[in-house]
Amino acid sequence: MRERHYPSDTTDAEWAVLEPLLPPPACTRPTGGRPEKHPRRNVVDAIRYVNDNGVKWRSVPVDFGIPWRTVFGFFQRWRASGDLARIHAELHEQVRVHDGLNPRTVAVILDSQSVKGAETEGSGTRGFDGHKMINGRKRHLTVDMRGMPLTVMVTDASPHDSVPARDLLFRLHLTHPEVTVVWADSAYGGPLADWARSFLGLTLKTVPRRKDQDGFAVLAKRWRVERAISWVMRARRNVRDYERLISHSEAHIAWTTITLMTRRLTQPPRPPRTTPHPVEQPQAAARPAPIRLRAKLPQTIRLATAAAR
Numbered sequence: 001m002r003e004r005h006y007p008s009d010t011t012d013a014e015w016a017v018l019e020p021l022l023p024p025p026a027c028t029r030p031t032g033g034r035p036e037k038h039p040r041r042n043v044v045d046a047i048r049y050v051n052d053n054g055v056k057w058r059s060v061p062v063d064f065g066i067p068w069r070t071v072f073g074f075f076q077r078w079r080a081s082g083d084l085a086r087i088h089a090e091l092h093e094q095v096r097v098h099d100g101l102n103p104r105t106v107a108v109i110l111d112s113q114s115v116k117g118a119e120t121e122g123s124g125t126r127g128f129d130g131h132k133m134i135n136g137r138k139r140h141l142t143v144d145m146r147g148m149p150l151t152v153m154v155t156d157a158s159p160h161d162s163v164p165a166r167d168l169l170f171r172l173h174l175t176h177p178e179v180t181v182v183w184a185d186s187a188y189g190g191p192l193a194d195w196a197r198s199f200l201g202l203t204l205k206t207v208p209r210r211k212d213q214d215g216f217a218v219l220a221k222r223w224r225v226e227r228a229i230s231w232v233m234r235a236r237r238n239v240r241d242y243e244r245l246i247s248h249s250e251a252h253i254a255w256t257t258i259t260l261m262t263r264r265l266t267q268p269p270r271p272p273r274t275t276p277h278p279v280e281q282p283q284a285a286a287r288p289a290p291i292r293l294r295a296k297l298p299q300t301i302r303l304a305t306a307a308a309r
Helices: 014-021 039-052 068-080 082-097 162-175 191-200 224-231 247-264
Strands: 107-116 127-129 134-143 148-154 181-185 203-206
Touching: 014 039, 014 082, 014 247, 039 068, 039 247, 068 134, 068 247, 107 162, 107 224, 134 162, 134 224, 134 247, 148 162, 148 247, 162 181, 162 191, 191 203, 203 247, 224 247
Parallel strands: 107 181, 181 203
Antiparallel strands: 107 134, 127 134, 134 148
16 A cells, blocks of 8 residues: 555545545446556545646656556546546535535525636637636636535636526536526626526526725625635646646546545534624614605796797
8 A cells, every 4th residue: 555645645534435436447347348457546646636736647756656647547537437527416415414404505606717728728728808817718616505616617718707607507407406596796697697597497696796895805695606716726736727628627626626525524514604604794784774854845837938938
């Protein structure tokens, strides 16, 4: 057994959670295949090392005992077969049950993030976000009310947020038909809200900026998805988009959230919040009582006739 001394390595408790969710080896399937030469735990640790430290695939340390092509092959096959999405969905339900919640959520929060693209990105999969002045790609995330990412979609940074949001909401409706309410910022309002209500049966509610807001400010509901984006950015592979394929960018984000959820499952459950978040407290008590003013009736103004002019 390899000595595990990297921060990204799986603990025994994490491996006990993750191992049953991995797909069975090819040699155990009816179609047959060669037995796997390397332990799967070392493969998972190598993938998490690349994701957490942001190194190249060719820079996988030799102490894992696995060629980098083998590690990348597992990363690519598990993504293409849909096993990575299945593992993410099952872990998401386990985390909610672990915290004493319903395994499926009915309300999510939607937001996007533009990240710079490296020179390895092709010209056909990157764009320019004129609002944030970023040349690269854009990530679209939906999270539950605890901030756990539910779905992730990566596109080029050129289109407006409401354009790729239709594809994201459609994917969300197919994979999670129980979701009925979606919170988002004002960029997703207007025609998108009517389309989501008519075709998907989703209620899209917007959280606008404050009238006196100058710069960044924590807003109700939206702070949860902003926190989830900061969790994704902790993995250095996600700080900048280096992938040639958009599907690989989504896979790296999925591995980041899988690592987050496996660590959450090995910790004591978080108790539910007894008091609302300071940002989401009702503001009605702080407002002064309305004052009714009785306006004076306007005086009657008589217009002179045309003969008297």
